[in-house]
Amino acid sequence: xxxxxxxxxxPIKQDDNIKxxxxxxxxxxxxxxxxxxxxxxxxxxxxxPSPLHIVVSAVVFCSVNGFLQGHHMLHCTQYHSGWHxxxxxxxxxxxxxxxxxxxxxxxxILRNLRKPGEVSYKIPRGGMFELVxxxxxxxxxxxxxxxxxxxxxxxxxxxxxxxICSIGPRAYHHHRYxxxxxxxxxxxxxxxxxxxx
Numbered sequence: 752x753x754x755x756x757x758x759x760x761x762p763i764k765q766d767d768n769i770k771x772x773x774x775x776x777x778x779x780x781x782x783x784x785x786x787x788x789x790x791x792x793x794x795x796x797x798x799x800p801s802p803l804h805i806v807v808s809a810v811v812f813c814s815v816n817g818f819l820q821g822h823h824m825l826h827c828t829q830y831h832s833g834w835h836x837x838x839x840x841x842x843x844x845x846x847x848x849x850x851x852x853x854x855x856x857x858x859x860i861l862r863n864l865r866k867p868g869e870v871s872y873k874i875p876r877g878g879m880f881e882l883v884x885x886x887x888x889x890x891x892x893x894x895x896x897x898x899x900x901x902x903x904x905x906x907x908x909x910x911x912x913x914x915i916c917s918i919g920p921r922a923y924h925h926h927r928y929x930x931x932x933x934x935x936x937x938x939x940x941x942x943x944x945x946x947x948x
Contacts, residue, residue: 816910823906843901850893853879857887874933881937882945884929885922889943892918919943 834840856878864873879886892915899911922943929936941948 819906820902820910823904824902828902828904839903840901843897843899843903846897846900847894848897850890850895850897852890854887854890854894857890861887872932874929874936879945881940883922883941883943884926885918885943888918888922888925889945892943923948 831837857875857880860875860877860880864875865871875884875886879889883889892911895907895911895914899907901907926940926942
């Protein structure tokens, strides 16, 4: 038996490094979103303080969800070394960042609807609000569906489904409220999914 010695790095070690980078890249969108929501969004939001039970519920949900996403990503998911070039991964990241841009822009529009001291509701205009009443909700749904496609894991798809089920109805109720409150509300706008719902 002949043993060939190569000057190249250990291929197993190199493959592990690629997988590790893939895990980190896959984890980045979730971490980025959580950081923005925790630190940036909370500092920019003006308005009434949130009730304590809502804050506690959000902390519990985000902690459990973050643990499940991270645990599955680090200990259960087996990505192949070319996953970061896979169509699902690239499509998912594009969806995630598109949804995030829609979400951030929609939140910006909502934050700037009222002047300091104003408390009355106004019709949001611009961006995705021209198509749907819940543009910020639509952006978040696109984000998490993109994350699910990029990660291609059961916890990620579960989180996307939970997001749709929890904020979809909120968007519908906001839409109904706008239609009842404003006689001049654009009738062509849908609740949360452009042109459909």
